[in-house]
Amino acid sequence: MAMTAVFMEALEETKPPAAAYIYVWACVARAAYVFSAASFPTRVELLEVFARFRKTPWFRILFVVLLGLIIGLAIPIAGGLGCVLILAIGVAMFAMPYLIGERRVRWMIVYALLLALIAVVVAAGLIASNFGTTEERGSSASMNGLVLSDGRVDPYALPGSSAVNYSIDVQSDNASWRVGDIRVFVVVTNTEVFEEFTNWVELRTAADPTDNLTGGISYSAIIQVPPSSIHRHRFEVFTNEVVDPVEHCPPDINATTWAQFWEQRTCVGTDMRLLAGAPRPTEVLGGQQYGPVTATGGELYAFAAARQTVFMLFPLLTFFLVLLMYWWTRRAREVRQKREARMGDAIQAAGGEFTCSNCGTDVPGAAVKCPKCGAVFDEPEAHIKPEKTGDAEKEPEPAKGKTEGKPAERSEKSRRSPPRP
Numbered sequence: 001m002a003m004t005a006v007f008m009e010a011l012e013e014t015k016p017p018a019a020a021y022i023y024v025w026a027c028v029a030r031a032a033y034v035f036s037a038a039s040f041p042t043r044v045e046l047l048e049v050f051a052r053f054r055k056t057p058w059f060r061i062l063f064v065v066l067l068g069l070i071i072g073l074a075i076p077i078a079g080g081l082g083c084v085l086i087l088a089i090g091v092a093m094f095a096m097p098y099l100i101g102e103r104r105v106r107w108m109i110v111y112a113l114l115l116a117l118i119a120v121v122v123a124a125g126l127i128a129s130n131f132g133t134t135e136e137r138g139s140s141a142s143m144n145g146l147v148l149s150d151g152r153v154d155p156y157a158l159p160g161s162s163a164v165n166y167s168i169d170v171q172s173d174n175a176s177w178r179v180g181d182i183r184v185f186v187v188v189t190n191t192e193v194f195e196e197f198t199n200w201v202e203l204r205t206a207a208d209p210t211d212n213l214t215g216g217i218s219y220s221a222i223i224q225v226p227p228s229s230i231h232r233h234r235f236e237v238f239t240n241e242v243v244d245p246v247e248h249c250p251p252d253i254n255a256t257t258w259a260q261f262w263e264q265r266t267c268v269g270t271d272m273r274l275l276a277g278a279p280r281p282t283e284v285l286g287g288q289q290y291g292p293v294t295a296t297g298g299e300l301y302a303f304a305a306a307r308q309t310v311f312m313l314f315p316l317l318t319f320f321l322v323l324l325m326y327w328w329t330r331r332a333r334e335v336r337q338k339r340e341a342r343m344g345d346a347i348q349a350a351g352g353e354f355t356c357s358n359c360g361t362d363v364p365g366a367a368v369k370c371p372k373c374g375a376v377f378d379e380p381e382a383h384i385k386p387e388k389t390g391d392a393e394k395e396p397e398p399a400k401g402k403t404e405g406k407p408a409e410r411s412e413k414s415r416r417s418p419p420r421p
Contacts, residue, residue, distance in 0.1 A: 060100075067096055068115045072122025075308065076130070089119075090318025094326070105327055112319050116312045124305035131230060131300050134290050139168065139235055141278035143263075146182075146213070147171045148278040151235045153291040159299075162227045164292045166203065167220035168235045168278070172213040180209030182237050182275060184219040185245055189232045189288060193306040200236075200245045228295045230303065232288035234262070237276040241269055248272050262287045343371075 053059050071089055078085050093112040102108060139151030151168035166186040184203045189196055203219035211217065225231055242248045248268055255261040258281035265274045281287035295303065343364065356363050358375040369376045 054100075063096070063100060064111060064114050065118060067092070068118025069122055071115060071119040073126070075119065075123040075311070076126045086314045087318055089312075089315035091322060093315065093319040094322045098326075105323065108323060112316060112323075116316055120305055120308045120312055123308045124301055127304040127308070128297070128300040131290075131293065131304070134293075136291055137284075137289050139233075139278040139289050141276060141280045141283075143276035143280075145172055145174050145177070146237055146276040148235055148237065148276055149216075151278050151289075153233060156291045157293040159294060159296040160227055162224055162294065163222055164225055165220060165222050166201075166233065166235075167218060168203065169216050169218050170213055170237060170276075171216040175212050175214050177213045178209065179205060179207045179211045179213065179217055181240050182213075183240055183242055185236050185238065186221065186223070187234045187236060187288070188223065188225065190226055191230045191232065193303065193310070203235075225292065225294065228299050230290070230295060230300070231292055232286070232290055234288045235278045236262075236274060239271060239273055239275065241271045242267070242273075249274055257281070258285075258287045 071092070074085065074089070081088075093115055094108065097108055097111045102111065136152070136156040138149075140147075140149045142148070147170070149169045149171070152166075154165045154167070166188075168184065168186075170182070170184060184205075185200045186203055187198060187200055189198045201221060201223050203221045205217050205219045207217045236245065238245060238249060249265040249272055251261050252264060252266070253261075255264070262277055262281050263274065267273050277287070279287060279289055293300075354363055355361070356370040356373065356375060356377075359370060359373040361370055361372040363370055363377075367377070
């Protein structure tokens with residue numbers, strides 16, 4: 001309160017804008033005082049509430065839902081990471097339930113399947129929404145003195161339609177270029193769940209073959225496309241000798257970039273070559289524009305869900321590999337513990353143990369061969385009755401190669417030291 005009074009007194013003596021700053025600080029100080037005086041649950045109380053909530057089934061349900069949402073959001077956002085994303089999701093499917101104390105293998109599998117289901121539902125919704133809201137973009141490019149512009153498909157999005165019109169304008173500043181010197185094609189790719197189909201269709205023009213391209217020539221064609229699908233397209237211009245681009249100037253299937261795939265062609269004829277293409281792979285990812293979209297919203301979601309289900313098989317495979325390693329190490333530890341327990345019981349039943357001189361392993365007193373290296377032991381010298389000499393008994397000498405339980409030099413046939421008391 002005293003601090004607030006000081007601020008208010010300074011406010012009366014100070015002119016704006018400094019007065020406004022002092023007033024703000026006074027409000028902040030007052031709010032801080034009220035907040036500090038209020039009663040809130042302590043950190044210990046919150047931890048106790050969380051500990052009780054963690055023991056309920058609702059905690060595990062909330063955990064699975066939240067983690068599934070995070071994975072589903074990460075798939076479309078970080079899809080370009082590829083293998084890194086697959087490994088990260090697979091490891092997270094195992095590590096997160098493990099961190100909350102889950103050790104049962106069956107329940108870990110249940111968690112992983114539920115996470116995959118939630119992730120597929122969320123990711124499919126985001127991807128389908130992206131497909132449905134992608135706006136039409138015209139294709140344009142400039143290569144080798146040719147300018148391609150206003151490349152479009154009409155209609156761009158019409159569910160159930162199958163006949164669409166592709167069109168593009170071709171222009172050149174070089175008056176020597178004639179309509180009859182070039183062939184214009186549209187590359188239509190039909191995207192399905194497991195594969196894609198790509199076709200080259202030639203576009204036609206009403207211009208005379210002797211007309212030059214300086215004024216711009218429009219090319220178009222009406223093409224039947226499969227309904228209920230998602231398509232992509234690009235436009236390409238070749239020399240007149242190219243009749244079938246797939247046969248005469250095929251794309252480089254060994255290319256490492258889209259620019260190499262679409263624009264660096266090796267044609268079979270000396271007069272055959274690619275002159276221009278739109279859009280450029282450096283400007284549009286994949287070198288193709290979307291369109292037309294002939295699927296409904298439900299079909300888009302089903303398409304995206306099917307693709308994401310196939311994608312989630314790889315993180316699940318990673319999860320099962322990690323789970324197998326966990327199960328194997330845990331199983332090996334349990335087997336080792338049981339074996340050690342049996343050996344301990346056998347040692348107690350035999351009344352002691354001795355050390356194998358061949359490998360140094362502790363062996364039960366009743367054993368006739370080493371359980372580790374398989375060496376066969378001689379008759380135990382400790383079982384020889386001591387000879388009597390006068391009133392004193394002569395104790396048997398310990399087996400050679402043993403000194404206070406330490407392994408001696410290895411020999412072809414192992415000996416054992418006297419049983420330990």
